[in-house]
Amino acid sequence: MTARIKKTIPVYLAALCFGCAGEDPPPPPIPVDLSVAIGALEDVDSAATVHLSVYHAWTGTGELRYPLEIVERWETNLGSSNFSFDYPAELGEGLIVYAWVDSDGDGANCTPTVRGDLADLVEVEAFPSEQVSVSLLLDAPCAGPDWFFPGPEPEGDVW
Structure with a gap:
């Protein structure tokens, strides 16, 4: 039995190598x-x-495609700020910038009893790009990124 296993190991290794050799490296x-x-x-x-958070607009393919995969997040203040990050292009497409202000300082975007946190979201149209500028007006109460994007469900019979 040991001899049979020793003979089949090279076959399995060769199949594994051929299966992996054809892939292009990720961008x-x-x-x-x-x-x-x-x-x-x-x-x-x-x-x-x-x-402040940045997201892939879309991730996955086919029936497994879904919106809003987090890329990076920061804490900042109102006003103008600059950030740098590496966008992993192989993991998704599009860029979403979302922010919410912690009006009551509790670290949570609204609770059942406190509803004063405000948010906004921008879908960056001209992406990919190495320079991105956006403006956000935090005026939507208790809205997570999925409230803004991808938008309302299509009307009619989807299925």
Whole structure:
């Protein structure tokens, strides 16, 4: 039995090598410089923490395609800020920039009893690009990124 296993191991290794040899290497990540201007309604404290995230607009293929795969996140303040990140192009497509302001300082984007956190989202149309500039106006109460994107469900019979 040991001799049979020893004879089949090279066959399995060869099949494994042939299966892996045909793949192209993944594309390198795209270095992105993000410039963002974040505004909010007048009653929002200018010192409040803003949670900023960038997402792949879409990830996966076919029936496994889904929106909003997180790429990177930061904490910042209202006003203008600059960030740099590597966009992993092999993992998805498109770029979404989302932010919400933590108006009450609890670290959560709204709770059942406190509903004052505000948000906004921008889909970057001209992407991929190494320079991205967006403006956000945080005015939608208690909205997560999936509230904004991909938008309303299509009307009619989908199935």
